[in-house]
Each structure stands twice: as structure tokens, then as C-alpha cells.
Amino acid sequence: xxxxxxxxREKILAAAxxxxxxxGPGSLSLDAVASRAGVSKGGxxxxxxxxxxxxQGLVEGxxxxxxxxxxxxxxxxxxxxxxxxxxxxxxxxxEEKRPSASWIFxxxxxxxxxxxxxxxxxxxxxxxxxxxxxxLKSLLVCYLAIEGLRSMNLFDSDVLSKDERELLVASLLExxxxxxxxxxxxxxx
Amino acid sequence: xxxxxxxxREKILAAAxxxxxxxGPGSLSLDAVASRAGVSKGGxxxxxxxxxxxxQGLVEGxxxxxxxxxxxxxxxxxxxxxxxxxxxxxxxxxEEKRPSASWIFxxxxxxxxxxxxxxxxxxxxxxxxxxxxxxLKSLLVCYLAIEGLRSMNLFDSDVLSKDERELLVASLLExxxxxxxxxxxxxxx
DNA sequence: TTTACTGTACCGTCTGGACGGTCTTGTCAA
DNA sequence: TTGACAAGACCGTCCAGACGGTACAGTAAA
Numbered sequence: 001x002x003x004x005x006x007x008x009r010e011k012i013l014a015a016a017x018x019x020x021x022x023x024g025p026g027s028l029s030l031d032a033v034a035s036r037a038g039v040s041k042g043g044x045x046x047x048x049x050x051x052x053x054x055x056q057g058l059v060e061g062x063x064x065x066x067x068x069x070x071x072x073x074x075x076x077x078x079x080x081x082x083x084x085x086x087x088x089x090x091x092x093x094x095e096e097k098r099p100s101a102s103w104i105f106x107x108x109x110x111x112x113x114x115x116x117x118x119x120x121x122x123x124x125x126x127x128x129x130x131x132x133x134x135x136l137k138s139l140l141v142c143y144l145a146i147e148g149l150r151s152m153n154l155f156d157s158d159v160l161s162k163d164e165r166e167l168l169v170a171s172l173l174e175x176x177x178x179x180x181x182x183x184x185x186x187x188x189x
Numbered sequence: 190x191x192x193x194x195x196x197x198r199e200k201i202l203a204a205a206x207x208x209x210x211x212x213g214p215g216s217l218s219l220d221a222v223a224s225r226a227g228v229s230k231g232g233x234x235x236x237x238x239x240x241x242x243x244x245q246g247l248v249e250g251x252x253x254x255x256x257x258x259x260x261x262x263x264x265x266x267x268x269x270x271x272x273x274x275x276x277x278x279x280x281x282x283x284e285e286k287r288p289s290a291s292w293i294f295x296x297x298x299x300x301x302x303x304x305x306x307x308x309x310x311x312x313x314x315x316x317x318x319x320x321x322x323x324x325l326k327s328l329l330v331c332y333l334a335i336e337g338l339r340s341m342n343l344f345d346s347d348v349l350s351k352d353e354r355e356l357l358v359a360s361l362l363e364x365x366x367x368x369x370x371x372x373x374x375x376x377x378x
Numbered sequence: 379t380t381t382a383c384t385g386t387a388c389c390g391t392c393t394g395g396a397c398g399g400t401c402t403t404g405t406c407a408a
Numbered sequence: 409t410t411g412a413c414a415a416g417a418c419c420g421t422c423c424a425g426a427c428g429g430t431a432c433a434g435t436a437a438a
Contacts (some may be wrong), residue, residue: 008383029426031426039384040384040385040386042385042432043383043384045428046382047383051427051428055396107293108215109298112214119346126348137357141330141334141364142350144338144341145337147336147338147340148331148332148334148337150340151336151337154340156304157311159312160329168329168333171326171329218393229420230420231420233418233420240394240395
């Protein structure tokens, strides 16, 4: 029963995310994470020698997962429209009722520098999209709107109804696919 | 030198925001705020009996200021286009290099419930805009994009260049000034 | 034997907050 | 005008508790 071997890391990471979501970002203590993960505090510190390392693990896992999801989504819908793929993927992410990354608040509270990897990731992503999208205006509007959706999900303050969210995503996809006139007035949805 | 009388509250609130921005949201301790505000800890606790009350004061002040700014902006540009007014106001807010509300992270870390007033405020704002905007699609896209801009500013991860931001705002204003104005029956309450 | 833990005991630091004291200002009777 | 007194605004100290982290002995699988 004892030695869980190997996958303790993942369990700890998941437990940390759970604790942050359920007990609030300020209550992410090592003790709480350890007991939630079914691991002793010693065991936790064995896998992550400091709290900062734990946070770092959270960030890296998040970025890795996201990049991977984006890659597979892009290869499935190959070459057609990377912006549209990004919109769909993000919209699906934000569909989840439970904010997937509320541990970010814990990380920021711990040390704002934990955001830098995320920032650079986002910057690279944006630059890539800029290179792959013909119309800058469309990109800006869509990217920012998705960022807004993400923000809402993160803060757990979903103002939109299901219909509205679907309409939004449809509008964004429309804007993303029509380079030039995004004055979508005449065409009914 | 001692008795600052009366405006200590404002000074403390400003100091708290400064500390949160400069020392990181996790380092917002009462001692730090007190020393920053040029007030003793006892004096701080006199004005705000608990840390929670301090946070509450921060939230209320923020909401009050924002509502006021929105009101004056709307009365200056009367009746024309509330969505456009909101866009312009928010864009100006986000122009500031220093995130105006990074104390929010402190508040969330302290207790996620501090977000509820902000959430309800945003919900009301959105509903109001919905009542005042003819085209739902335009509203959704613009509102979310602004939310994205806010998010970026808050996280201090500005991906956009100055030109890009201006182009974005221009695009949003263009979208906001939707061509069909018939649907606006009884916009006033 | 090594790896991967468990469990316990412990330490130093930091933090919110309670408490009692102090200075300032306003009020009002004499 | 003055002196007594109350209330308001603020200071400085102290403390219990929580937290991150260390140290170390034990244990079970590979």
C-alpha cells in the first residue's frame, strides 16, 4: 500500500490544483497538499523539495499540456486555420465549469515571477498566430476575446449564458475565417 | 505630525494597493501596509478592524471609482453609444503601465468571496450593456475583448504593441457602432 | 542495496489581531 | 476665558498560531 512508486508527482500536482480550487488559493499549504494527495509531508518534500518547486511543477505541467493539446488539435485540422483551431480549443477549455488553473493565484501570491514562463509562452503563441493569420485586425479581436473568455473562466465569473457563449464562439470563428470584412451585420447566424 | 485625521482611510487604501503591486500580492501584510501608509499598525486596525475589512474597502473603492468614471464618461458622450463609451474607458484604464488592481490577487488569496461584489457588478454592467446595444454579436465580441485587455493588464503580460492596441480599439469601436439602429426601442429605463 | 517513500519531532519566522496607553479635539458649565 | 471631561484617532507591544522547512529513523518494494 505504501510505496506508490513513480506517479506520486502527478498525484501531488493534481492534489495541489484541487486544494487551490476548493480551499481557496490562499490555503494552499504543504500540509494540505500532502494530506490531499495521500502522501506524507516528508514524501511531498521528497518529490518537491520546496514550495516553489511545487509551483514550478504546476506551471510546467500546465504549459506542457496546453502545448500538446494545441499541437494535436492543429495536426487534426491541418493547415487550414490555426487561429480557428486556437479559438475552438480555448472555448472548449473554458467550457469546463471548474477553473482548470486557479492554482495560478496561489503561484502569483507566492511569487509573481512564476508568471514569467506563462507570459513568454503566451507571447510566443501570439507571435506564431500573427505569422499564420492574414488579417491582423481579426487576430487581435479574436485573440483578445479568447483571452477574455479565459479570464472569466479563471475568475469563475461567467457572465454569459450557454447560448451567448456559443454565439460568441461562432462570431469569433466567423471573424477568424473571413479576412477583411468582419462587419457581420447582414448575414444571419 | 501624528494626527492625520480623516483621510487616513484613503491613504491606507492607496498604500495597500501600492504594496500589493510592488511587493507582490502575497506580501500584503498589515505591517507592510501600515508602514507604507505612514501609520502605525494600531492606527491601521483602528480604521480597518480586520484584514478582511481592508480588502472590502479596496473592493468597494474600486467599484465606486469605476462606476463613477463610467457615469461621467456616459454623460459626456450622452446617449450615443454606451458600448463605445465602455470600450474607450476600459482601453484608457488598461493603457496604464501599472496594473491598477493587482491587489485583487491578494483579496482572492485571502478569501475568494471577495470577488462576489465584483462579479455581480460585472454581471449588472453586462446586462445593462445588453439592454443598450442593438447587436448582441457585436456586444459579445467587444465585451469579451475588453475583458481580455483587462486580464492582460492585470497579469501585467501585455503582448500587444502600442500600434496593435490602437488598432484593436479602433476595430472594436468599429464593431460597436453597428449599422442597424432599429431595435433600440425604449432604451431608457 | 538502492529507491521511494512514511511518520514524527522540531525550529525559526511571520502574521493577524488583541490590548492598554497616549495625544488631540470638541463641548460645556462656571 | 478657562478648566474638566468625553470621545475620537492613533501608537507600541505582545502573543498564539500557522507555515515552510529540516532532520532522522524506519520500511517495503525493485
